Amino acid sequence: MTARLPRRLAVLNAKGGTGKTTLAVQLAAALARRGPTRLGDLDPQGSASQWCATVTAWDVAQGERAWHADDVTHLVWDCPPSVEHPSALRALQQADAVLVPVLPSPLDLWASWRLVDVIQAERSRRPTLRAWLVINQLEPGSALSTAMHDALREFGLPALRAVVRRRAIYRTAALQGVSVYQLGPRAAAAVADIEAVIEEMQS
Numbered sequence: 001m002t003a004r005l006p007r008r009l010a011v012l013n014a015k016g017g018t019g020k021t022t023l024a025v026q027l028a029a030a031l032a033r034r035g036p037t038r039l040g041d042l043d044p045q046g047s048a049s050q051w052c053a054t055v056t057a058w059d060v061a062q063g064e065r066a067w068h069a070d071d072v073t074h075l076v077w078d079c080p081p082s083v084e085h086p087s088a089l090r091a092l093q094q095a096d097a098v099l100v101p102v103l104p105s106p107l108d109l110w111a112s113w114r115l116v117d118v119i120q121a122e123r124s125r126r127p128t129l130r131a132w133l134v135i136n137q138l139e140p141g142s143a144l145s146t147a148m149h150d151a152l153r154e155f156g157l158p159a160l161r162a163v164v165r166r167r168a169i170y171r172t173a174a175l176q177g178v179s180v181y182q183l184g185p186r187a188a189a190a191v192a193d194i195e196a197v198i199e200e201m202q203s
């Protein structure tokens with residue numbers, strides 16, 4: 001069965017610095033190639049909006065407009081690093097799918113345990129909600145550790161097979177205010193990472 005790409009995708013983790021903004025921006029860029037897309041910047045820090053200051057291929061919105069999906073096909077939410085934050089909770093309640101970026105270490109994974117409870121509570125209320133972990137910043141060429149595989153098996157959320165590797169080009173993209181899709185052949189491996197995430201979300 002082929003699932004459709006999420007119309008409303010929340011990129012969420014209670015832990016800071018795991019790659020929410022990076023993935024939200026790159027996934028919005030990937031989705032914008034498929035249909036009109038808005039990136040809703042829900043983090044009061046406004047990192048996504050600053051990043052995308054020069055991007056015109058899709059729409060970046062803060063405030064109430066960040067919630068509007070009526071005029072777009074896809075809406076991606078970059079959430080603040082807290083599940084207690086009202087915007088993060090509202091995004092979880094309105095999303096079709098939730099993506100939780102985690103660093104490839106068991107300690108980092110366990111730090112997100114409470115988030116699993118919150119997501120599972122929402123799924124029991126709304127079984128159509130889809131949710132995955134996505135490993136971010138795995139060293140290029142390296143595999144997940146056995147300890148990480150074991151931790152993932154015990155964790156209450158499935159992990160995408162697709163992983164996003166640690167690549168300097170993601171930082172370059174942030175510094176230049178663009179997505180990896182705009183950086184030509186040197187970003188091909190990063191584009192492949194992001195496309196693999198998109199493909200798996202609709203399989």
Ligand SMILES: Nc1ncnc2c1ncn2[C@@H]1O[C@H](COP(=O)(O)OP(=O)(O)OP(=O)(O)O)[C@@H](O)[C@H]1O
Pocket residue numbers: 015016017018019020021022023043047080081136137138164165166167168170171174
């Ligand atoms: N795959 C990656 N490869 C290289 N650097 C990355 C990758 N993902 C994220 N980073 C870098 O790691 C840092 C944290 O990423 P990011 O800002 O996306 O995390 P965040 O979860 O949004 O953080 P916060 O909780 O503060 O909002 C940034 O400097 C970003 O450029």
Ligand SMILES: [Mg+2]
Pocket residue numbers: 020021022043047078
């Ligand atoms: Mg962020």
